[in-house]
Amino acid sequence: MVVHALEPLVVRHTLRLPAPAGPAGQGEAVARQFDAVLMSVGFKLSADLMKHLGGLSPDAVRETAERTLETVRRMVGDHVQHNVYFLDFPANVPDTVAFWASCVAEALADDATRESTLAQLSSGVLNLLTLPSYGTYRHTYEEMLAAHDELIPAAGDRQIVLHLGGDAETEVTALYLALAGSSTPLGEEALADLAVLAEACVAGPQPEEIPVRENRAVVNRARLGVGAGLLLDTVTDVLRLACALAEGDVTLREPTRFRGMSRPVRRALLAGLDSVVAASPAKLADVAAHREAWKRLGERLHPHEYPRWPHAAEVFAVARGEKTVRSFDSRVEELLDRGDVAGATELLKSAPGRLFRSLDRLLRAAWEETPERQRDVRDAVVAAAVEVAPQVAGRVVLSVREHLHNRRPEASAAPRIHVNRGGRAWAQPDTRADLPATHRERLIEALDAETRRRLPAPGRLLVDPDILDVALPLSGKATSAGLGVLPRGSVTPVDGELLRFFVYWKQTARTTDYDLSALMLNTDYSMLSWLSWTALTQVEGVHSGDITDAPDGASEFINLRLGAARGPYIVPQVDIYSGEGFEETAESFFGFMLRDGDQQGRPFEPRTVRMKSELRGTGRVALPLVFARDEDGRWTAKWLHFYLKGSPATNQVETNRVSVSMLVRAAVERDHLTVRHLVHLMAESADDVTLWDGVRLPDGPVTFIGLQRPDGLPDGSRVLTPENLRDVIPA
Template sequence: MNNHIYLRMRSKVFVEGGTHELPNIYIATLLKNIENLGYTLAKDLLCVIKTLTPTDFEQFYFELVEALKSAIGANAIYKPMYPNFPKQVMGMDEYELYSNAIMHYLSFGTLLPEYEKDERFPLLDLTKLKVIALGNEHEFMHIFTHLVNAKTSISEIDKKTLEWFIAYYGRDIVDYLPDKITLKENIALVSKLLLEHEIFSQKQLFKYFNTSTDVLRLAVCLSDGDISLATNTRFRSFKRAERRLLLALLEQCNHIEEDMITYKGQWIRLGERIHPGEYYKKYPNTYKSFQILRDNKKIETFNSKVEKALLYNNSEHAVHLLKRKPGEFARRLDHLLRISHTDCHMILSKFKNVANQVSSTVLLQVMAHFKNRNTHSDIRVFFPKGNVGKAYSIPNELPDIDQTTCQEVVKICEGVLINKYMEKDTLGHVYIDKRLKNYIVPFSQRSANKSLKTIVRGSKIHLHEAAKTIRSFIYWKEAKDSTTDIDLSAVMYDSKWHYIEHISYTHLKSDTYKACHSGDIVSAPHGASEFIDLDIESVRQYGGRYIVLSVNSFSQHKLSELPECFMGWMTRECPNSGEIYEPKTVQNKIDITSQTLISIPIIIDVIDNKIIWTDLSLTHHPFWCNNIEGNQKGMILIGKAMTNFAKPSLYDLFMLHAMARGKLCYNIDEADTIFSIDRGVTPFDNDIIISEYL
């Protein structure tokens, strides 16, 4: 399991060397087999492997191959409806395609058209192998430290990684625990795991908890609920020791009831489980706070005072209040500047005085917001917190703010960030790859799905110029005792997001755009797969720009309910050569685990020659069916949102660090610190970025 994690996070493995001398045939066999998966091994790793005994080598070999196959989807058996795709589909007439589909549907997925599979010409595409390097246990253990030290929310797969580390290393993990955990959700998760494995005593946890909301998250986590608190939790019955712990943690907090009001309903339900009345003498403040909640006594909270001041456009009083909570001040800065016609200088002056108390993640987002504040866009996009990757949009009706004022906000944020980063260790000579402008800073990965390469929503991946065809694919397994129909679809739009064509189960091919679908399979008792080929030049030539790929659950099963469901894409120069699924041509693969019926993993921009990583879900679907035709409006909104993303890039972030604690250089081989897409710190090193650079 440890090398599974190390491969996913760093493209590395660590191996304990031996004193044996393996025959070369072992190494040659290993290299040949993983080359077919698109990988090879670094020289220093090969030197270590060569010292293993045959038994140890065999164990390493099977673990490595299993991990690589799982990462790229090569552990599945792909049997599309048309075995000679894409040439076969493009050569068939509409009548034959239609009649085959009807026969399949009427048999409830049990009958498939029978075609003999032709011998396929060997793969003509030249592929660049991905190198697996030699790692060490010290670096591997720091993956745990980085995830615990995260400044922003982490994904479900990262939470499972933390769980594995604590379960596997037990008490030894204490050496890698920080004294302070910044991310509130991590406080709850790590505390729960430490308690479950009896690694920490209850008293040792007290240093991590400061507010009543921290305690609520722990109670939610102990009940396997949503620690983002975006949804309500059904609390379990707590053991007496757990009840005393929660009450004791609450008692040490200040302003308990004021914080409780935000999640009043959840606190009342929690109170019914932990019975604060039984311990009213030992924890009097906690008991009093629960009584205030239950009796519906009015509490004038900090937020209510601020809202009242803003309602009456009293910016001076609002600023006076917000100085107490600089983070909230930063988040409301736009509103304050909009309602103030004469006091902008006062607002900026007060904000500047407290900006150094604002977290770097908030400052980065405020800086990016005001850099693009007066850039006119039709819509404003919001990504609500929670475990589902959703996006909401509203018409952009915000009035402009004076550009000089916007520039002053940017200057304040930039200055404070540089001062914060100057406190860190020097970076020496720094090389920053300009291509990092295409990658977004990872502010929230809470709802991110597991993927071969972890990428942040809105980031843009350059397509190789030689890539003539994008072949997307899905594979899924049926939900238990229930026929499951998952559909892969592609919709093409022009540069203004006007619809021009689609490829789906309702329309298997387009001669104009040289696009085709491998056939709609509606049942997957043993697993099923679908493919779509898209000829990039044809779409470009006939006025297309954006292609939205989507995964739709026609059978109304939530995608998270399936035993297995993933989507990926390959780039092919010669699409009729090689097998339909060729592991070495897979560019990325994403596990689809959305708690919805519709997932939009990527958008292809054929003009800029980039893949836009979306990893988003649509939460609503037509009442009559779930398909491309019915989901146009939602897809266009998501498309517009993701192609007009005003978020700070990794280039911006790393440039601030270089300004604060390094010296820029333009020769990568002369750099002490490298930020690039394939060397040094890369966009795929999310744990390092959210721990050390935010």
């Protein structure tokens, strides 16, 4: 196992540094220097880690410092140079029209561009991109740094503690087991990390269970590479494994281009398919859901060459339509089309997860029954759900619980929001009939009882109040990779006078123009004003200037004074004006910083960064989060992680304001299931529950739930922070 290569994964996912090894020595002085440099980017060594480093040789500490600093700088976005168009930003940003006029004047003064500029002016339409002084940096990064004073540290600056871990192999194995055995789907970055860890850990300890199918696919790929037995119980498991082998999409959201496979691999996949179908021929019904993918895979596997596995050949016969196997869903739909809700419910009991996902529809479908039958049918639906609840995944139980809470009659006025697995979001008026209150409440009570039954006794519970409104991570796909990023629907306080957004992108092959904007909304979610390249200054703040090409990387910033905000909602967004999509660029990320009113410094100061989120969605407009002000004047951030489809080019904040406003309203008015809910359920079996004041540490082991692990928790404590909050989701 190559531990140094895997160490950054441990730091990113756990904020633990595997115990550095090396010759003993007097490393205290170098360790203090390491800690000081870490603090400049918003991190700090724990007391235990500082002590451990102090016992190593200075050279060993330096090597550790170099590796760790590279990792944390990348985590916070400080691994690139963040320049700005206007040298003195946020000072001396000109009025938009005055700035454009100065660009025109410079173009007219340039012999090379005078004639074309005059021609455009005479036509009445001017393309800013043809002006030589528009859209590109006019000073070097070093010149920009020289124009800004050094940042004066403030008490509110971010400081994340890096804790001492076990030896590298132990930490890597623990991370592998945690990711592979996760009860909730992982995000794109975490799934890629799991693939790397699986290759390194395939010969070591394995999780007792891998409940998430995508995780199973990447683990199976590693197991296939060393000849270990495959973990397969559906035909789709084999298809996902084939996608993993082709470096494709194991979520099956996007088509995978299968490549030629060696005979041993083909034999392993066909043998796996044969065993699954032989054990349960009914599983052939799953083939129809991915018929085209199976056809393409069959062209690579050549099942006709292997008559010893006849059941595998049946899979491809179903995909080609040569054999008919009725799907489970079609049987359910037939019953519902006939109005037989009770029959559909009885059938769905054999697939508990699908029954849970169909509860809303089944309860509404009962309206079509005769009045005397309606209550009996609904009672049967609720009884079926209660009966199968112990067999349903914990994240599905909690997802349905959240859904039912948001089906209250008073919540029906808000738009209905839809988000696919790629983060693409859209909203529409909610025209569904209300659910009967009695049955909705009975289901909620039953789901809470089931969740309570599965939660382990926490012993003494110590809770950081700031985490109570963080949404439960029911899926890693409802968030983005990065630092300080929380699941969709999370709400956290915003403490600071100056709010600064930033976006960075680096194009891969063609000219790419991203535009950072901020939309200010009224209480009724109508547009009040905006900041963008078309409106560089507003009462609320200023824009750093438009950059239109990023071969070496480019940054844009928006600086806002929260006290000057006229409306209660601020919605930052990143629009793709032209060029590569978010998933095509070499790198792209968004974030925000908070500063005290008198803090100056560079446009980008890593220690003030509160969140840095990768931009990797499938739309052309990114909406990372929304800032909201309550009636008492306090600001909070609510995480969105939305992507709008947008236009192929020339996306602007002004042209998508209607769709953004509807999405923001739907998101703000939706209640997500949060940590507060699970703490409430856990409290019933806890020895005691204490809200942490941020200062006093307990005198014995506790279950701590908070945004960051405190330094000095007693040995034996269980710690749940956003990095491993998925562990609290019952299996």
